[in-house]
Amino acid sequence: MLSLSCAALQPLIRNLDRYVALTPDDRAAIAALGDRSQVEKPAHTDIAREGERARVAHAVISGWACCYKDLPDGRRQILGFLLPGDVFDLNLDSLREQDCSVSALTRVRLAELLPSQVRALPDDHPRVWKALLLQQQANAAILREWLLNTGQRTAIERLAHLLIELFLRNRAIGLASREGLKFPITQSHLAEATGLTPVHVNRTVQALRRQDLIEYANGHLKILDLARLSDIALFDAKYLCVEEYQ
Amino acid sequence: MLSLSCAALQPLIRNLDRYVALTPDDRAAIAALGDRSQVEKPAHTDIAREGERARVAHAVISGWACCYKDLPDGRRQILGFLLPGDVFDLNLDSLREQDCSVSALTRVRLAELLPSQVRALPDDHPRVWKALLLQQQANAAILREWLLNTGQRTAIERLAHLLIELFLRNRAIGLASREGLKFPITQSHLAEATGLTPVHVNRTVQALRRQDLIEYANGHLKILDLARLSDIALFDAKYLCVEEYQ
């Protein structure tokens, strides 16, 4: 039983281990953290809504989610994708309202991290706590890169950049290989993430395909020429905490 | 002497007090924190460069700065403005390279927070530490709003939104009144912050002026009709930790 839930929390352990070298004790602490209560959300449902107060923090165990903001007239911006091992709603101040919503893109399994557990972390398992804070900082770095992306890059650069990021992040958690990755993201999602329209994303995707840079169909993405795609995207992997580039 | 530096650190104390109720002891701790070493940077110089490792953390005492990223071909995105009381380079992991540059927009006075001091904070002054972490989270919230801004809003909405944010943030630290605020930001800066061209910012500023929404000249900004400007910007102050709206 315990070993089973440990298996479920491997993505989180693996992810946090990128930021701080974890001891076996730390790993056990993380497993205990997410062991208590896990929930499953169906695809295309909201996990958290902007304006609510987060009851618990969440760690993604499996599946894809995204956080987003919307405008009163329906325009929507995806602010980031959440993959297995990512923690969100980690609120240091329980009174504060969430400033963005979170939605499940696929069926998502989540570990719920209770506030009492989280509060005990800095004292009881300082390395785990530090790793969580560093993951938050890494997320902020991704956010800054996204702002650069939508603010300055052209459509094809933006799209190329986003696809590379998602490829590398998936590869870093063992979910992508040379053969590509499961990619449950529609062109409309790409549009909402890049600030383009779905129609224009479509045409841009086709341009990438025509140049034999990617395959992207049936929920599957394959990067055919990472080097050339990186050139187009003006991609610099430093902002991702993914050492082994290429 | 001590009272003098205390005065210099008022912005930081006032800013952190927004996140956590500080005791007199906490305030003294903050004053001591920034007391050790202060530096002055001339306008239009870099304070930190992307790719470097931060030697110390910084708190802005007076003046404006911004952090930004640039692309190899010269395009540049401003990622946020730093005002008195804002802390940056607060690196939990001293090995990690900065992922963005910081530049002084005016002459800037900075307090240097030594790593040893910062490391002692969680144990010695947990409320101060928590306030610093909450400020970091608040900065991330601003970043998310900026991504929504550049990704989804039109030129006039974007500009209106940015101007309101800067007005409210300045007012929250006592640097803006009904009469407006010192605004050492050129139209080119606004362009780099919103992902527009300087020419288009110029035309959009003029549209705002024509509608009697703002005055903006000679390094001074005045919001003439905050309510109407907020409507245009689809502005919702919740993301800023500034309670007293209007």
Added chain:
DNA sequence: CGACACATTGAAATTGCTCAACACGAGTGG
């Protein structure tokens, strides 16, 4: 005065958007 940074203007070019239609596959209910 000259140099320089910043603001402003106009005209033409272009990127990306809007609108509208159609294709296609998966799932659903008759």
Added chain:
DNA sequence: CCACTCGTGTTGAGCAATTTCAATGTGTCG
């Protein structure tokens, strides 16, 4: 099994927001 719908992807044509290029104005400062 078919008809239907729905979500997603694709295409075309016209349009609009924003960019580009190039020039001019304006104030400050040495």
